[in-house]
Amino acid sequence: MANLIPVAKSxxxxxxxxxxxIPYPLGDPNTPKEEQWKLxxxxxxVALEALTADVKEQTVFSVKI
Structure with a gap:
């Protein structure tokens, strides 16, 4: 999991x-708690699925809900 995708790629x-x-990688404190939990x-x-995925090259996984 990374918030600076170009750095992760490099x-x-x-x-x-x-x-x-950067300060809130998995949430947004300005949103309701229910929305934060869903996010x-x-x-x-997605991260758990990425761990089990067989990839041959750098892959940025989609996180759209």
Missing amino acids: VGSNKIVPTIS RYHRVG
């Missing part, structure tokens, strides 16, 4: 799951 990460921001649950789910 250091050779092969599986990249985008996050929200975090989804991002962590």
Whole structure:
């Protein structure tokens, strides 16, 4: 999971799951708690899927809900 995708690519990460921001990678404190939970649950789910994915080259996983 990374919030600076170009940096993750430049250091050779092969599986990249985008996050929200630097101080709050998995949430936005300006949103309701229910919305934050859904967002975090989804991002962590994508990250778990990325761990089991067989990739041949650098892959940025989609996090659209």
